Amino acid sequence: MARIEDVARLAGVSIKTVSRVINAEAGVREPTRDRVRAAIAELGYRPDPYARSLAGQRSFLLALVYGDAAASYLMDVQKGMLAACAERHYAMMLCPLDARSRPQSASMGTAARLQDALGRARPDGLLLTPPLTDDADLHALLMSTNQRYASLSPWLASPDGHEDIGARMDDTAAVHELVQALIERGHRHIGYLDGPPEHGASHWRRTGVLNALAQAGLALPAQRVAQADFSFESALPAARQLLDQSPPPTAIVAANDDMAAAVLRVAWERGIRVPEALSVCGFDDSPLSRQLNPPLTTIRQPTQDMARTATLELIDLIGGSSEGHMHTLPYQIQWRGTVADAS
Amino acid sequence: MARIEDVARLAGVSIKTVSRVINAEAGVREPTRDRVRAAIAELGYRPDPYARSLAGQRSFLLALVYGDAAASYLMDVQKGMLAACAERHYAMMLCPLDARSRPQSASMGTAARLQDALGRARPDGLLLTPPLTDDADLHALLMSTNQRYASLSPWLASPDGHEDIGARMDDTAAVHELVQALIERGHRHIGYLDGPPEHGASHWRRTGVLNALAQAGLALPAQRVAQADFSFESALPAARQLLDQSPPPTAIVAANDDMAAAVLRVAWERGIRVPEALSVCGFDDSPLSRQLNPPLTTIRQPTQDMARTATLELIDLIGGSSEGHMHTLPYQIQWRGTVADAS
DNA sequence: CGATATCATGACAGCGTTGTCAACGCGCAC
DNA sequence: GTGCGCGTTGACAACGCTGTCATGATATCG
Numbered sequence: 001m002a003r004i005e006d007v008a009r010l011a012g013v014s015i016k017t018v019s020r021v022i023n024a025e026a027g028v029r030e031p032t033r034d035r036v037r038a039a040i041a042e043l044g045y046r047p048d049p050y051a052r053s054l055a056g057q058r059s060f061l062l063a064l065v066y067g068d069a070a071a072s073y074l075m076d077v078q079k080g081m082l083a084a085c086a087e088r089h090y091a092m093m094l095c096p097l098d099a100r101s102r103p104q105s106a107s108m109g110t111a112a113r114l115q116d117a118l119g120r121a122r123p124d125g126l127l128l129t130p131p132l133t134d135d136a137d138l139h140a141l142l143m144s145t146n147q148r149y150a151s152l153s154p155w156l157a158s159p160d161g162h163e164d165i166g167a168r169m170d171d172t173a174a175v176h177e178l179v180q181a182l183i184e185r186g187h188r189h190i191g192y193l194d195g196p197p198e199h200g201a202s203h204w205r206r207t208g209v210l211n212a213l214a215q216a217g218l219a220l221p222a223q224r225v226a227q228a229d230f231s232f233e234s235a236l237p238a239a240r241q242l243l244d245q246s247p248p249p250t251a252i253v254a255a256n257d258d259m260a261a262a263v264l265r266v267a268w269e270r271g272i273r274v275p276e277a278l279s280v281c282g283f284d285d286s287p288l289s290r291q292l293n294p295p296l297t298t299i300r301q302p303t304q305d306m307a308r309t310a311t312l313e314l315i316d317l318i319g320g321s322s323e324g325h326m327h328t329l330p331y332q333i334q335w336r337g338t339v340a341d342a343s
Numbered sequence: 344m345a346r347i348e349d350v351a352r353l354a355g356v357s358i359k360t361v362s363r364v365i366n367a368e369a370g371v372r373e374p375t376r377d378r379v380r381a382a383i384a385e386l387g388y389r390p391d392p393y394a395r396s397l398a399g400q401r402s403f404l405l406a407l408v409y410g411d412a413a414a415s416y417l418m419d420v421q422k423g424m425l426a427a428c429a430e431r432h433y434a435m436m437l438c439p440l441d442a443r444s445r446p447q448s449a450s451m452g453t454a455a456r457l458q459d460a461l462g463r464a465r466p467d468g469l470l471l472t473p474p475l476t477d478d479a480d481l482h483a484l485l486m487s488t489n490q491r492y493a494s495l496s497p498w499l500a501s502p503d504g505h506e507d508i509g510a511r512m513d514d515t516a517a518v519h520e521l522v523q524a525l526i527e528r529g530h531r532h533i534g535y536l537d538g539p540p541e542h543g544a545s546h547w548r549r550t551g552v553l554n555a556l557a558q559a560g561l562a563l564p565a566q567r568v569a570q571a572d573f574s575f576e577s578a579l580p581a582a583r584q585l586l587d588q589s590p591p592p593t594a595i596v597a598a599n600d601d602m603a604a605a606v607l608r609v610a611w612e613r614g615i616r617v618p619e620a621l622s623v624c625g626f627d628d629s630p631l632s633r634q635l636n637p638p639l640t641t642i643r644q645p646t647q648d649m650a651r652t653a654t655l656e657l658i659d660l661i662g663g664s665s666e667g668h669m670h671t672l673p674y675q676i677q678w679r680g681t682v683a684d685a686s
Numbered sequence: 687c688g689a690t691a692t693c694a695t696g697a698c699a700g701c702g703t704t705g706t707c708a709a710c711g712c713g714c715a716c
Numbered sequence: 717g718t719g720c721g722c723g724t725t726g727a728c729a730a731c732g733c734t735g736t737c738a739t740g741a742t743a744t745c746g
Contacts, residue, residue, distance in 0.1 A: 003702060014726045019704060027724060046462035050402065051702035053393035054731050061436075061464065071418035071630065082439055091464040093404075093436045096425055119389035121404065121434040232634050261634040268636040287414065288631055291575055291604040293611040346732060357696045362734060370694060394732035397701050 002043040011039035063095045063123040072286040080307025111137035150314040156200035165324035166310035174331040175208025186342035191242040191249035235262035250342045257282035275340035294337030345386040354382035406438045406466040415629040423650025454480035468657045493657040499543035508667035509653035517674040518551025529685035534585040534592035578605035593685045600625035618683035637680030
């Protein structure tokens with residue numbers, strides 16, 4: 001494998017000049033630069049990333065930090081982040097903080113597990129995905145160690161003066177718009193299938209339901225709300241509970257697609273026709289939503305774009321060319337086969 | 344941040360001895376080892392991974408190399424690989440080779456893209472997932488650069504003398520068993536929804552169908568086979584094509600769950616009742632298969648275990664404690680609601 | 687009891703880059 | 717002609733570890 005020294009010899013310059021060319025630093029005359037580039041190409045030289053990291057105090061490595069999340073969501077996050085990494089010549093590593101991936105550390109908190117993982121490879125920055133964006137210990141650790149990081153969702157209970165960095169979408173507005181449309185189509189008995197209350201996602205989406213109902217002069221009685229943990233299985237009993245009420249809801253909004261699928265399952269089991277007798281809405285626009293029968297009405301979250309945007313923001317933050325912003329990306333309601341006028 | 348020198352001073356030993364303790368090398372007396380460990384704990388010392396990589400010529404980094412694959416499958420692969428990495432103190436990076444993640448390199452072949460990616464971070468070993476396991480250029484590149492790697496599926500067209508390393512399952516036997524059971528339940532008109540012919544997965548699964556039919560004295564006429572690319576969308580026209588034949592098939596086996604979902608969609612559109620009028624089977628046991636209505640009969644692939652096993656094998660290969668084996672893990676047929684006796 | 691083998695430990699030279707700072711060459715002003 | 721400043725380049729010391737090999741201490745053996 002060629003080293004920088006070989007390139008320098010071939011180009012007839014010092015290794016420092018080669019280093020300058022590699023790092024696109026100023027102060028190298030164009031002809032010299034060209035000679036060096038030619039030498040690099042001829043030798044097929046690739047700078048050793050470890051030597052670079054050691055000497056330069058930066059690794060060109062970003063880590064994706066995540067807990068338990070739906071496969072399709074996480075996959076989109078990875079794609080977006082990888083796209084940004086490819087654009088800026090960064091590499092990307094995975095840093096799962098859920099207990100299952102690291103059985104031996106089940107007793108540690110998320111912050112401790114993160115610290116442990118960061119010892120093994122030292123990324124220049126981190127991208128946090130929900131629900132970890134609501135983990136106060138994690139924020140505290142990252143801020144105290146002066147780690148650069150971006151988030152894919154604002155910190156729900158962030159202290160005063162904290163500025164989120166990354167990208168988000170307006171969950172509340174999206175759900176508001178969705179529920180408003182349901183109301184316009186005649187629905188008055190609308191059920192809501194919520195996620196864990198400590199998750200920002202649950203909070204913002206629930207707020208959207210409440211706002212839309214309140215605006216129409218409607219209330220959300222306790223028996224029209226059920227709670228689960230965003231998983232299909234956990235949502236089955238919750239969906240049954242909602243459908244057991246009388247009068248039954250004519251529409252159910254779930255905080256994500258997996259839970260909406262559970263509503264569809266229960267309706268199928270009971271012979272309740274969707275959308276004729278029951279409208280169902282999800283959130284995420286996962287592949288699942290298109291594969292269900294009938295296809296699910298849901299809110300498209302621009303997950304890939306958000307991840308890419310947040311990652312670029314993170315890279316700029318690391319490079320010092322930005323102080324860090326939180327970008328808000330547009331959602332889109334996907335009207336599909338699970339919604340009809342209230343009968 | 345503490346360095347090895349600080350630990351050495353505190354423990355009253357040389358840095359080399361600390362290095363020995365960190366790397367669990369032999370030749371350090373137990374009391375000394377304890378003093379060093381205590382010093383490490385007291386300082387909260389974490390060896391710098393880049394210095395380690397530079398000096399030691401190894402990175403404790405593994406890369407997952409993949410092309411286009413279903414989200415849930417890839418997620419399981421990641422989980423299994425991450426579990427193995429955590430056990431052995433390796434870090435893991437992602438190396439997607441599909442064109443979308445690296446738009447600017449759309450014109451490069453997979454081998455060239457891999458080479459490009461390997462320049463950015465130099466993993467000690469790679470894990471290849473299908474369908475890249477069938478990419479001859481990739482194998483050639485890896486073997487010529489003497490890279491260690493393992494695969495999650497054998498190389499379909501491997502040259503003589505090539506020994507696959509990693510983990511697999513017996514696709515052919517699984518599908519054989521599944522189709523045999525369909526035949527026993529009275530099905531005689533069985534359709535098969537195939538994947539791309541150049542994929543090993545397509546080949547082995549199709550072979551399973553053929554074997555089972557042949558064993559029962561049945562043939563697989565051309566009009567009972569349709570082809571798609573493993574995606575839901577691509578399988579919709581293929582499913583229609585199968586159901587347009589007369590007599591229509593009483594059962595359709597798809598080469599994966601997404602394509603089986605497409606069969607369910609078309610049946611739903613046409614009012615064909617599943618399983619009463621049509622039995623449907625998938626392959627993968629993805630979350631989707633459980634969320635469809637009715638839930639899909641499918642073959643459980645122990646993806647996570649396979650990935651973990653293959654990764655451990657890879658690590659042993661890197662460490663020289665194994666010459667590399669291909670492990671075969673057991674499958675399991677998940678009988679669910681989409682199969683009934685032929686009417 | 688001395689010679690030799692074995693074990694535990696340390697000194698020191700890399701590993702392949704980047705950062706710092708000095709040196710050099712050249713043009714321009716006085 | 718001399719001096720100054722700027723743009724360009726290079727020498728060399730880090731960066732924080734591991735590998736090699738020498739050294740001293742201890743155990744083994746005849």
